[in-house]
Amino acid sequence: MPKPALLLPVPASPPGRVQRVTKESTRDKVYSSLRNAILSGRLHCGERVKEIPLAEELGVSRAILREAMQQLVHEGLLESNSYRGARVIELRPEQIDEIVEARILLEGRAVRLAAERIHNAQREELNAFEKQLQREKDPLRVGQFDFRLHQRIWQISGHATIEKLLIQLTSPLFAMSLLMRSKENRDHHASSPLPRGTHKRLIEAICQGTPNDATRELEAHLTENWTAIRRRVAEFIAREEAEKL
Amino acid sequence: MPKPALLLPVPASPPGRVQRVTKESTRDKVYSSLRNAILSGRLHCGERVKEIPLAEELGVSRAILREAMQQLVHEGLLESNSYRGARVIELRPEQIDEIVEARILLEGRAVRLAAERIHNAQREELNAFEKQLQREKDPLRVGQFDFRLHQRIWQISGHATIEKLLIQLTSPLFAMSLLMRSKENRDHHASSPLPRGTHKRLIEAICQGTPNDATRELEAHLTENWTAIRRRVAEFIAREEAEKL
DNA sequence: GATTGTCGTATTGTCGACAATACGACGAAC
């Protein structure tokens, strides 16, 4: 039985209508493909990533794949030891604490700026996004919506440096929470839904242009959300350790 | 006339006394070498970085060099456009503002933690460092000492995530301030020394274990320091623009 | 004289092959 493809092969560059100005290099396509694979759970946390099979699956040379992987290592989604290969990262609870702490600092400023600078069109967009998020039932898609919603807020803040740092900081977090959900589904553990009330209040604060409220709501939102995830990660790791012995 | 070597060729792996456990790969050596070259001003901001000559100078293949450069691009020290090569970054004043703002957020927390967690041995180390910094006359070396001192503080904070972000964030800043100094020396502009009073008070606050003072002193230190640099960058860019026309 | 088309070259993007290393299996010594 042919195993299901984990990754989509890199598509030949689509013939843009007017010869696209910014040609995307193969490396960038491989990078995006790999990143998506991790951030959508097709490559799950802790999984070994071998170069030759992956290069074949993607239809590119190992050199290119290595450059893309290099980038993901630097971004914190992969970790590699020399001659011992690369794996998708697996965060320890203490690391999650650190990341969330840094995230609160940076995103606190981002939502403050967003509340100060938001336009009417963006207000509508955020509200629409939030309604969509409320309607969504599938927990996996809820997580992805959540991620994209936050990213949009960072964009609205207009602070490119903080935006970049936040993307880098939260990607491993997102991958890990994804792993939690899929493992919990597989093992038939209760998969409690994300708390969404704080989410709504955060959006409202940003749209109403009240920076202090926005920052406060963000802190509440993140701590509430991630103490739960953190506990689950700890339990998950404990279970894994137990299985090993 | 043979031009002076910008980079030291990558040395063959020195035969460690007991066969070092962590073998440094060629890529890592190339990465460090290149990074040092930028952060010590041997490769100056805005300079084009060509792969073939550089690979020959370093005595490695282009593939390896590309992987190392890739990493520096992600770190923000190089910027590259497809088929148009890579250059050392050149920050615009607005970017400096953004970086310093993010830095204050993160380093504010770092010095707070450092003040809470510092040990006696580390207190002495910081004080010694600070005295050394006071004695130093060469402005270039002052900058390097300053950078290392801050890095040591981040380490003492024990927050690995914030430390990593800060290194990434400040490297381009440091490279740019270096460029300023060397250009100013060359063009015989006045090169005003860094203000050091705030520096001393910051160290004292950390050593005395007063987190609030430490955070406040840090903010003073950074804003004082970087508004100066920012102004100089703006003037420098203005001069360059004028030369072009 | 300015604009546009063509081409050559310098440089980067991509690839396949070879060298070096880690890790597990297997067998020998105690």
Added chain:
DNA sequence: GTTCGTCGTATTGTCGACAATACGACAATC
């Protein structure tokens, strides 16, 4: 039975060569 040495294989690290692209120079056209 356990420990240690040896070796084979799977996998990564490194390299040199070929293909694709950008950019400037030069010629042709209006």
